[in-house]
Amino acid sequence: MRTKSTNQVLPIDDGKTYTDVLPAINLAFMLPDRQAIRLGLARELARARMDQLKASSEFGYASGTGVPSGSGGNPQLDPWRANAFDLSYERYFASNAYVSLAGFYKKLKTYIFNQVNGNYDFSDFLATLPPGYFAPGVTPATTGSFSQPVNGSGGSLKGLELAVSLPGELFTENLSGFGTILSISRTSSGITIQDPPGNNFLTGNNLGNVPLPGLSRTVWNTTLYYEKAGFSARVATRARSKYIGEVTNFANDRSFKYVKGDRITDAQLGYEFSEGRLNGVSLLFQVNNLSNEPYIAYAVSETRQQDFQEYGRQFLLGINYRL
Numbered sequence: 001m002r003t004k005s006t007n008q009v010l011p012i013d014d015g016k017t018y019t020d021v022l023p024a025i026n027l028a029f030m031l032p033d034r035q036a037i038r039l040g041l042a043r044e045l046a047r048a049r050m051d052q053l054k055a056s057s058e059f060g061y062a063s064g065t066g067v068p069s070g071s072g073g074n075p076q077l078d079p080w081r082a083n084a085f086d087l088s089y090e091r092y093f094a095s096n097a098y099v100s101l102a103g104f105y106k107k108l109k110t111y112i113f114n115q116v117n118g119n120y121d122f123s124d125f126l127a128t129l130p131p132g133y134f135a136p137g138v139t140p141a142t143t144g145s146f147s148q149p150v151n152g153s154g155g156s157l158k159g160l161e162l163a164v165s166l167p168g169e170l171f172t173e174n175l176s177g178f179g180t181i182l183s184i185s186r187t188s189s190g191i192t193i194q195d196p197p198g199n200n201f202l203t204g205n206n207l208g209n210v211p212l213p214g215l216s217r218t219v220w221n222t223t224l225y226y227e228k229a230g231f232s233a234r235v236a237t238r239a240r241s242k243y244i245g246e247v248t249n250f251a252n253d254r255s256f257k258y259v260k261g262d263r264i265t266d267a268q269l270g271y272e273f274s275e276g277r278l279n280g281v282s283l284l285f286q287v288n289n290l291s292n293e294p295y296i297a298y299a300v301s302e303t304r305q306q307d308f309q310e311y312g313r314q315f316l317l318g319i320n321y322r323l
Contacts, residue, residue: 022043081109084104120145193256231271234268284316294309
């Protein structure tokens with residue numbers, strides 16, 4: 001395979017004109033009995049990654065088959081753009097005690113994904129190859145696959161989130177110092193993308209409407225803690241359902257895969273001295289990923305596993321001194 005880099009740019013023009021004016025308004029309505037309603041309206045923007053904006057392209061021919069391929073960036077990419085709406089209700093009971101319910105909706109005007117042109121013309125690059133480059137009897141093709149990031153349009157993101165904070169003393173003084181923080185969110189999203197060639201992680205190259213990569217449908221967090229007389233203990237768990245991941249493959253290209261849901265638990269112990277010669281000294285011991293939860297990626301179904309990684313537990317010991 002011979003490859004060549006070029007600064008050829010393939011712009012994508014959807015005929016639309018965008019401005020980067022980002023108006024936003026946030027309103028808070030305070031109600032009786034420690035209640036509040038919050039409303040947010042905004043136009044949002046997120047820039048493309050630097051590797052997606054590169055102005056170069058790479059072409060290559062397989063000398064044994066005569067099949068060309070290539071990839072490149074797109075410096076004329078529009079950013080991610082969305083109109084966002086957020087509404088939440090909050091009820092406070094006492095210090096550090098509350099319950100909140102929030103709803104959110106984002107209308108995606110533009111987003112970025114990798115698109116493959118299966119009929120790209122490689123004639124100009126073919127003309128630069130030296131005589132005898134191809135194996136005997138091989139007739140090189142003049143068209144092949146070329147991939148680059150492009151803009152899509154017409155996506156959405158919506159969901160609900162419930163959060164609760166309950167200190168123990170809210171129920172009885174015997175639970176003073178104990179507490180819990182709980183949250184759960186349910187999210188639905190959809191954009192139209194194309195799977196890179198040879199990946200076929202879902203049903204084929206033309207995927208149609210799929211969830212936003214990296215976004216789980218369900219995510220929940222729970223934290224149990226005890227804090228009193230300088231001593232602190234905390235156990236926190238974060239869990240998420242399966243999602244579509246955009247990860248780097250063996251060819252150093254970003255491709256789509258299903259990533260299995262996981263549940264990661266961390267624990268922490270600490271003590272802070274408040275008198276004597278050790279006043280201001282605090283000790284901290286932390287263990288991350290207690291259950292050694294693995295990272296598992298697969299295609300189409302969990303039986304077609306493509307990646308399994310265990311990162312192990314992480315132990316941290318710290319000493320701080322505050323004047």
